[in-house]
Amino acid sequence: MNSQQETINWSQKSLDELREFWYAEIETALRRAGHDLESRPTYQDLVDAGFSGIAYTLREHHDMTLTDFLRSVGYDGPGSEDSYQWGIGDETTIDALEAFLRRAERKRASSTADSKRYRLATYVRLYEAVHEMAAIVDRVMDVDNEYDELRRVEAVLNELDDDLKSNESKLRYLSDIRQFYDHLETRHGAPFNPTDNVDHTEIWTQRLDGEKDNPALSSAQVGTLYTTADGPEEQLLVLALCAWGLRRSEVAGLHVSQLVLDGDDPHIAFDDRKNGPGTVALIYGVPELTDRLDALGSGDREWNGYLFPSTESSSGHVTGETIQARFKRLAQRAEVRVRGEWPTSKTGRRFWYTTYNQAMSDLLDNLDVIAGEQGSSDPSVVLKNYLSEAERRKYRREFMRERLAEAFEG
Template sequence: MSEQTYNWSRKSLDELVEFYEHEIAPERRREGYDPNQDILTYQWLVDHGYSGLQYAVREHHGMTLSEFFEQAVGLGDDVSADNPSWPIDNEQTIEYLEQYFRSQQRGSAAESTLQSKRSRLGQFLRHYEDLHGTAAIVSRITDVTDQPKEIQRVTAVFDVLDTELESNDSKRRYRSDIDDLYSWLVDRGYGAFNPVRYDHEWDVAKRDNPALAPAQVGSLVAAADGTEEQLIVLGLCAWGLRRSELASLHTANVELQAESPYLTFETRKNGPGTVALIYGQDGLRDRIAQLSGREEWGGYLFPSPDARREHVTGETLNRRFKSIAARADVRVRGERPTSKMGRRFWYSAYADAVETVIDRLQSVAHEQGSSDPMVVFRNYLSEEKRREYLRDAMYDRLAAAFEHEAEF
């Protein structure tokens, strides 16, 4: 069957998962692989006529192949985070990798962040072993006389990754994780040099990240159809949630009875945390009231229609956000906005709120003989007062956008 007959670009993320389960998994099983554990390589997809899958998940769902197989399909789910399975045979390297991740777990990184890092390092090491016959990366950085050859070996792996990773953001993440591993090995005295520091730099300088304008947020609110779509706009733009956090939002995360309502998360990207519900509590109450009448409702605010999942995926919410933007005819630099642009609007609004508060303290600072109002903000206001001033300023900015009162 030719690639064109699969219509990759027209398949939703759920349809691509079903395609894997119904078409690819049986073929993998016939070849002796475990389709529930073994993550596919791009070369295997090419050899079997499925190369269009990579383009579809990258261009239409913002994922790498590894992220698709691990996060959407769920391959390797039963591998313990404390005892990861590495796609290499070198026991010494695996031992150091496990030491490295134990040190990472003692930090503040969330487990989801560490899982993604394991995936990227695993892919790097798999390519290294395929190209150079062994993944003995530690023994090859102990003698500085080996430095020129090892730089060439690592650069060869980056060249392979360069052909696989179309996203500049993905390339930066891979390079950062690999560099961090080698730096850790050198810092601990296991190696004499870091070969990543000398490779080609993957000229992918960070682009500035555009955000939605206040008037555009107002247009999205006007185009939202029903409480569910309104909650999508609120969650991204008024609360600054990541799309994965919003997709998995549960009533257990919600505290509306407190004097200052908030959301609480046991695990966020940088550890546990809370999010202030400065604006939009009524929309949240409406959604909970709408769902509470359903039979066997599990408490998720975006329950999945797929019986295999308790809630929708972050990518599903991103598609719905884009659909709202299309109806509102909102574009940012000529393109339909993504969910990240909603979160960036929140950060932009918060920064402006801080600036507003600081400006208001200018006269107080002057009377205290200081030219810097931040001195007043930090040293002369209680934490409670700082929070109150910021909440009020942030509320004004969010209300202006969501209620179409005025531009900032």
């Protein structure tokens, strides 16, 4: 018996986990064995690669044939010329899904696009099952449907919450679903994205990270705060907490002498920083920071160099409590709440962390194709072993900058 087959506990895998295993492990092994993944693998191909156990598991534990399973991961049945079967009755939505995936295939490995196809098919089928219709595109074309559609999407995500075991898997579903709605906005003219404000982002992220008492602002909420901000000082406050991930005390005492803005690596330098590095990269918001410095320097000859100065404090700058109070007042004006409460500086800092994790996930998705060529199912191996530190930093910042721009610029 193949040693690889012996190590796979097939019977313990859910159907969703089998599909994830297909994309992560089996297709990589088939590609390494020389199989053309544009054509449907046979049972013998799987046997030769050491994965014969999947057929028994599908039949005995999931009441599914191998043909049905292969169809669910993007392969037509034997001799079939039909396109992928989405399993819904709305042609407009199917056309939009196919257009979205064609763009995804141009940007990423085909296996990644196949994984997206499966997760999106699961979503649209659940949507139709829950709401007895699948006119997803038509629904988001009418701005009057925005509130109702948020509730509709949340109802489907609740079904996913029940069906899926892993919070990491749930977040991958949500990421793909959100990207599809982003596509409807940018390419089809939809006036809103109903996934921007769903509660599941915070819930699943905190379950995954084990930090249930430290919720995060969503990307849409950060954008609302930034848009509501009254002038450059409040905008800088949002940038410092959400785009740079600073603690409120660090924001309060930020001084011009700490800023290194020349060259390709703008950053903030800290002589002594709790539980972290001595520098913080300024990935986003440098022009706004520069404008704020110019305004402070030209408007007050007695300026002491602090970005949030105070003439009433012996330190020359505001306190962390003042930063907290200002952030809360801004949230109240913007009517932004997190779990029914006014957000704190920690929710802004938590946004930075969750956004960084999402950016890293995007980066790893884009390294899938390189990993496959190197014979690895884990793109993090490529990140660690095949890219220099300068390249890793460059790519991390590019993906993080893109995520932050989505939040602050919409």
